Amino acid sequence: MITAGEEWTPADGMQLDAATMNAVKGQMNAAILAGPGAGKTELLAQRASFLLETNTCVSPRKILAICFKRDAATNLKERVEKRVGEGLSDRLDSKTFDAFAKGIVDRFGGSLPEWCRPSRDYQIMFPSWRDWSDFGNHLSLDPPFSEERFNGEQIKNLHAKFGRACGTLPLVRPEPENGAQAASIQWWTSCMDSNPSKLTFGMISTLAATIIHHNPSIKAALQQTYSNVFLDEFQDTTPLQYALLKEAFCGSTSNLTAVGDIKQMIMVFAGATPYRFQEFIKDFAAQSIPLTTNFRSNRRIVAIINSMARIIEPTAMEVTCARVSDDLPEITDSIINFDNKETQSKSLATFIAKQTQEGQNPLNQNDFILLVRQKANEFEPDLKEEFEKSGLTLRNEARTFNGISIQDFMSEPLAELVGALTQMAVGDRDDSPYQRVLNLIGVPMGLRMGREATDYQIEQSVRSSVKLFKGFVAGKLPREVDFSEVLENLVECFGEDNVRRMSSEYANLERYREIKLAISEYLTECGQKPVSWIDVINEYRGKNQVRLMTVHKSKGLEAHTIIFLELQDSSFFYKANMEEERLAFFVAVSRARERLFITTTSSVRSNTKPLFDMLAAAGVVAS
Numbered sequence: 001m002i003t004a005g006e007e008w009t010p011a012d013g014m015q016l017d018a019a020t021m022n023a024v025k026g027q028m029n030a031a032i033l034a035g036p037g038a039g040k041t042e043l044l045a046q047r048a049s050f051l052l053e054t055n056t057c058v059s060p061r062k063i064l065a066i067c068f069k070r071d072a073a074t075n076l077k078e079r080v081e082k083r084v085g086e087g088l089s090d091r092l093d094s095k096t097f098d099a100f101a102k103g104i105v106d107r108f109g110g111s112l113p114e115w116c117r118p119s120r121d122y123q124i125m126f127p128s129w130r131d132w133s134d135f136g137n138h139l140s141l142d143p144p145f146s147e148e149r150f151n152g153e154q155i156k157n158l159h160a161k162f163g164r165a166c167g168t169l170p171l172v173r174p175e176p177e178n179g180a181q182a183a184s185i186q187w188w189t190s191c192m193d194s195n196p197s198k199l200t201f202g203m204i205s206t207l208a209a210t211i212i213h214h215n216p217s218i219k220a221a222l223q224q225t226y227s228n229v230f231l232d233e234f235q236d237t238t239p240l241q242y243a244l245l246k247e248a249f250c251g252s253t254s255n256l257t258a259v260g261d262i263k264q265m266i267m268v269f270a271g272a273t274p275y276r277f278q279e280f281i282k283d284f285a286a287q288s289i290p291l292t293t294n295f296r297s298n299r300r301i302v303a304i305i306n307s308m309a310r311i312i313e314p315t316a317m318e319v320t321c322a323r324v325s326d327d328l329p330e331i332t333d334s335i336i337n338f339d340n341k342e343t344q345s346k347s348l349a350t351f352i353a354k355q356t357q358e359g360q361n362p363l364n365q366n367d368f369i370l371l372v373r374q375k376a377n378e379f380e381p382d383l384k385e386e387f388e389k390s391g392l393t394l395r396n397e398a399r400t401f402n403g404i405s406i407q408d409f410m411s412e413p414l415a416e417l418v419g420a421l422t423q424m425a426v427g428d429r430d431d432s433p434y435q436r437v438l439n440l441i442g443v444p445m446g447l448r449m450g451r452e453a454t455d456y457q458i459e460q461s462v463r464s465s466v467k468l469f470k471g472f473v474a475g476k477l478p479r480e481v482d483f484s485e486v487l488e489n490l491v492e493c494f495g496e497d498n499v500r501r502m503s504s505e506y507a508n509l510e511r512y513r514e515i516k517l518a519i520s521e522y523l524t525e526c527g528q529k530p531v532s533w534i535d536v537i538n539e540y541r542g543k544n545q546v547r548l549m550t551v552h553k554s555k556g557l558e559a560h561t562i563i564f565l566e567l568q569d570s571s572f573f574y575k576a577n578m579e580e581e582r583l584a585f586f587v588a589v590s591r592a593r594e595r596l597f598i599t600t601t602s603s604v605r606s607n608t609k610p611l612f613d614m615l616a617a618a619g620v621v622a623s
């Protein structure tokens with residue numbers, strides 16, 4: 001049923017002010033600039049509901065939402081699905097920039113000029129400094145550039161610059177004008193010529209832009225498919241991504257909505273710039289809409305955020321706290337100096353255990369996020385030991401299984417499917433696992449609005465998978481179960497093709513298998529302790545665990561209590577750019593809903609002085 005535009009009301013009874021409502025309903029290109037907790041992500045979810053429920057995004061056209069992280073993309077999709085239902089939410093494609101670019105290359109790569117056409121089974125590569133150096137060392141250029149030499153660092157920069165300078169690649173291999181160009185072209189051709197071809201995500205972005213540039217019909221089809229495009233965390237759009245965006249949608253009738261906050265820019269090293277929004281406003285004739293309320297944090301945290309924002313961007317607008325009359329906790333913020341890591345781990349474990357295990361309204365372990373600037377794995381061992389002694393569980397989101405971090409593979413639909421099925425098999429009804437299974441596998445198996453699940457044998461498949469799971473685990477302790485075998489069989493119950501249809505990324509068999517292996521390895525670890533099945537599934541899903549992650553990974557998240565660990569020189573690169581570090585620190589601080597604690601285990605603070613100065617200006621002092 002279509003709702004008339006003027007009758008549409010925001011989902012979940014949410015109150016939206018006039019500026020937000022204008023951004024939700026408006027039919028124009030818009031740049032929504034807003035500070036932390038202003039509801040940017042929520043605004044996109046409401047806008048998607050509006051466009052779909054009122055058919056303003058006219059069926060069968062779609063919305064393309066480009067998010068910074070895979071879990072943000074999944075989150076947006078789920079939020080909209082819950083509100084508008086599966087049929088309508090099918091018309092929201094929510095993905096990362098990398099997935100968007102890769103989708104274009106995977107579908108239309110055959111149309112690329114021969115010299116830059118990768119093999120169909122190309123692999124994604126993440127070159128290390130050794131790869132760049134090897135290439136530089138073995139590079140032999142034709143005259144007149146044969147005498148020129150390039151080290152690894154130069155090769156890395158040239159490769160990025162080449163894509164950036166070209167924006168799109170020409171139809172024939174360009175003739176180099178200097179040694180640097182000759183080296184870049186050689187890098188590109190050697191990547192294409194290796195068997196299979198090897199591509200970085202930056203190269204994929206350039207190839208996607210190239211495809212659109214040289215094929216007007218593909219460009220027209222893309223614009224016809226998507227009447228609306230959302231760009232989340234737009235401040236972190238890199239030059240290559242922006243070039244692709246312009247190539248795909250500049251001058252089209254599609255409406256673009258870019259949301260972000262310049263003060264939360266954390267991709268400066270990859271080319272993000274404070275001018276991206278201005279560029280967008282100019283290139284897309286976009287209307288600028290500021291949002292000035294913080295819905296997330298209490299008034300003390302908002303005051304800290306405002307103070308820091310003024311230092312980072314003197315012209316930043318003051319934001320108001322939506323929760324201004326809420327009670328404040330006894331202590332809202334402080335710097336805690338520890339003598340060493342050991343006392344830090346012990347004190348934190350005691351503190352969090354007390355808060356989660358005692359009192360009338362204990363907090364949940366999920367209410368705490370421990371943030372580190374980098375190398376979360378190095379913080380884990382000490383903390384984990386003390387946390388376990390205090391009955392707490394530490395979840396290091398950066399820990400990898402089969403080379404993929406927990407945070408990354410747990411945002412995969414396959415991990416969610418396995419989790420929900422395991423819950424059903426062990427009788428855990430938390431968060432409606434059956435409904436989640438239907439949401440995940442329904443559409444790939446042909447389920448459509450208004451038809452019963454039973455019509456499509458889905459229910460049958462769910463039943464047989466649960467039965468099969470029960471058969472595997474009957475009479476066994478979790479640690480005795482071979483989870484890779486369980487996963488293989490579960491997938492068979494639905495048909496592997498259907499399971500792989502849950503995500504466009506699974507079209508790449510290699511990647512699908514890597515993710516599946518990471519999931520079974522992780523489940524195996526969750527089952528190691530002599531615990532109940534409910535404990536296994538809770539551990540797998542991250543229920544009641546204290547999360548440890550880097551600031552980069554915390555983007556878009558929030559928690560009752562944020563603890564930033566070890567604000568001191570040793571936690572930062574020796575040559576860290578403190579202008580950039582201030583932005584990352586701002587992201588960290590603004591994740592807090594109620595309390596913010598900053599720890600130190602060393603007093604060496606010459607590099608980190610600007611961060612301490614920001615805290616001092618905001619009145620955050622040592623306890």
Ligand SMILES: Nc1ncnc2c1ncn2[C@@H]1O[C@H](COP(=O)(O)OP(=O)(O)OP(=O)(O)O)[C@@H](O)[C@H]1O
Binds near residue numbers: 042
């Ligand atoms: N209009 C609203 N009314 C009440 N609560 C809201 C509203 N909009 C957002 N919220 C809540 O405020 C919090 C922050 O929202 P959201 O995550 O969308 O902000 P954001 O601008 O994307 O934040 P950040 O940039 O800091 O990640 C969430 O808990 C969200 O549910």
